[in-house]
Amino acid sequence: MSANWGNNIELSLFGESHGEAIGIVIGHLPAGVRLDMEQIHWHMKRRAPGQNKMSTPRQEKDEVHIVSGIQDGITTGAPICAMIYNSNSHSKDYSELKVNMRPGHSDYPAYVKYHGYNDVRGGGHFSGRLTAPLVFAGSIARQILLQKGIRIGAHIKSIHDIQDTSFSVDIDESLLNQLSSKMYPTLDEQAFIKMQDEIEKARMAQDSVGGMIECAIINMPAGIGNPFFDSVEAHLSPLLFSIPAVKSVSFGSGEKITQMYGHEANDAYYYQGEHVKTKTNHNGGITGGITNGMPIVFQVGIKPTPSISKLQDTINVQTKTNTQIQVKGRHDPCIVPRAVVVVESMAALAILDMLG
Numbered sequence: 072m073s074a075n076w077g078n079n080i081e082l083s084l085f086g087e088s089h090g091e092a093i094g095i096v097i098g099h100l101p102a103g104v105r106l107d108m109e110q111i112h113w114h115m116k117r118r119a120p121g122q123n124k125m126s127t128p129r130q131e132k133d134e135v136h137i138v139s140g141i142q143d144g145i146t147t148g149a150p151i152c153a154m155i156y157n158s159n160s161h162s163k164d165y166s167e168l169k170v171n172m173r174p175g176h177s178d179y180p181a182y183v184k185y186h187g188y189n190d191v192r193g194g195g196h197f198s199g200r201l202t203a204p205l206v207f208a209g210s211i212a213r214q215i216l217l218q219k220g221i222r223i224g225a226h227i228k229s230i231h232d233i234q235d236t237s238f239s240v241d242i243d244e245s246l247l248n249q250l251s252s253k254m255y256p257t258l259d260e261q262a263f264i265k266m267q268d269e270i271e272k273a274r275m276a277q278d279s280v281g282g283m284i285e286c287a288i289i290n291m292p293a294g295i296g297n298p299f300f301d302s303v304e305a306h307l308s309p310l311l312f313s314i315p316a317v318k319s320v321s322f323g324s325g326e327k328i329t330q331m332y333g334h335e336a337n338d339a340y341y342y343q344g345e346h347v348k349t350k351t352n353h354n355g356g357i358t359g360g361i362t363n364g365m366p367i368v369f370q371v372g373i374k375p376t377p378s379i380s381k382l383q384d385t386i387n388v389q390t391k392t393n394t395q396i397q398v399k400g401r402h403d404p405c406i407v408p409r410a411v412v413v414v415e416s417m418a419a420l421a422i423l424d425m426l427g
């Protein structure tokens with residue numbers, strides 16, 4: 072397995088969910104960046120497990136141990152190495168899963184690829200737990216982007232069939248700050264109450280639900296990106312699809328743009344003083360692969376958590392027979408609420424890498 076990424080920055084992600092630790096090495100960050108450790112702590116908390124019944128009950132503090140690259144809260148220019156020790160794994164929940172493959176999880180393809188040697192405990196290296204070090208890296212990236220005025224914020228757009236409203240064409244700093252200050256942000260407070268009920272209904276039925284996250288990046292200058300292979304969409308998508316359980320990424324009005332007429336889908340330009348703006352933002356701030364100065368807006372679709380205790384059909388790869396499975400253990404009835412900050416973090420890393 073290999074988990075390295077980046078053109079201008081370098082990320083190397085390591086660890087397994089029930090191993091000693093998980094962590095990340097981040098290379099090519101600028102020296103002399105004074106980091107707001109409180110912000111990093113807040114971002115880690117928004118993702119951390121075990122905080123309420125919408126999340127896996129696994130209790131982890133997700134405290135980050137900085138091994139190198141940061142001195143007195145300031146980046147030294149050396150690679151940053153950060154470790155998060157695992158302290159609350161229940162590995163016996165996974166004893167059957169070495170041979171009985173969980174539908175929807177990585178077990179079967181990983182069994183084939185790694186000849187059964189992969190660590191299935193807690194999802195091993197495939198686990199959503201590996202997003203903790205990514206949030207740490209993303210939190211640093213956000214602070215570097217903020218020096219250029221670039222801000223990122225996301226909200227839960229839907230859980231199962233419960234919808235929040237979408238971002239309007241104007242997205243300002245105060246809205247994104249407001250969203251990032253909430254543990255589980257929605258634009259409509261009432262929507263979140265219904266979403267919580269929906270998650271609880273699924274949990275009680277030994278099932279799970281998925282949903283969508285909508286994210287915005289504001290104050291991106293126009294003219295960033297390239298046509299074809301190096302487009303802004305092409306930079307963001309690989310990192311967003313690296314988040315376990317992400318099954319779709321779309322920009323602007325996403326699939327809805329396919330049902331529009333040209334005169335509706337085209338975002339009409341106008342001058343506001345010296346600034347070029349568009350009256351709508353169906354293209355999500357990107358045309359020709361290049362930023363047009365409007366907010367970059369995209370949606371990420373997250374599937375229902377695969378590990379559910381409802382009885383399901385599966386296979387036993389040892390006996391090569393069909394069987395049934397009821398997954399034990401501690402799982403998120405819905406991944407979406409904890410993944411909001413993960414999406415923001417991945418967006419920050421992609422944009423920082425793209426800006427060089």
Ligand SMILES: Cc1cc2nc3c(=O)[nH]c(=O)nc-3n(C[C@H](O)[C@H](O)[C@H](O)COP(=O)(O)O)c2cc1C
Pocket residue numbers: 127175176177194197198199200202314315316317374376377378379401402403406409410413
């Ligand atoms: C923050 C987060 C938490 C997750 N929690 C769980 C979980 O509790 N149980 C589970 O089976 N999958 C969970 N997942 C999803 C699995 O890790 C993921 O579905 C699996 O690795 C297979 O990858 P794929 O869904 O991208 O194909 C979580 C993912 C994230 C991002």
Ligand SMILES: C=C(O[C@@H]1CC(C(=O)O)=C[C@@H](OP(=O)(O)O)[C@H]1O)C(=O)O
Pocket residue numbers: 088119120127128129131160161164192193194197198199200201203315400401402403
């Ligand atoms: C621990 C976290 O989430 C884990 C992600 C996960 C998976 O399969 O992705 C499975 C569960 O692991 P375990 O069975 O060890 O409790 C979750 O709890 C975390 O996000 O920090």
